[in-house]
Amino acid sequence: MPRSRSGPGTTGPTSSSTSWTPVTVTTGYKTELIKPRKPWHGLADVELGTAEWGDWFNNQRLHTAIGDIPPHEHETNHYAHHQPRPAAGVNA
Template sequence: MRAVRYTSFAFTAHLLEAGIDASIGTVGDALDNALMESQLGLYKTELIKPRKPWHGLPDVELATAEWVDWFNNQRLHTAIGTIPPHEHETNYYARHQPQPAAGANA
């Protein structure tokens, strides 16, 4: 009997809004969970393996929080203009803010 998979509808909708075609609901598909597996691979290669041996869960949790901060706020990503992902996201939303209607009171 295969394991039952629970999938959040909201998560799936968010992926689709972001232009990511989720392969949710298929078994044995080469793209199944590819995005998460890729991210997990980076995490293990860049943080977990190089810094072992770990001395307990608190050490791993703190290092993970530091790595996530670096990954989102400091890492330069060449595909988005050699800027950190957080900066790219901030710029995106600044450009896509709804503009007030002409003559509208502020």
């Protein structure tokens, strides 16, 4: 399945080449989810949309700084290649 730079409910492509701070995450959330999908029909709709957007942001969005792969995939690859070493004097 091809990966998309757009998240659930977005109106256009998203570039992840910038550093995401809490402010930019909130702005992106409002721009990509809240505004395009209004009017919302209640808190339950907002909560579900937020969960979907959070999943996309953390697990599916492509991030140019890490080779156009999703952050979750990058983290999985990192830990697969960097297993913690046992502490000195501990028999494994």
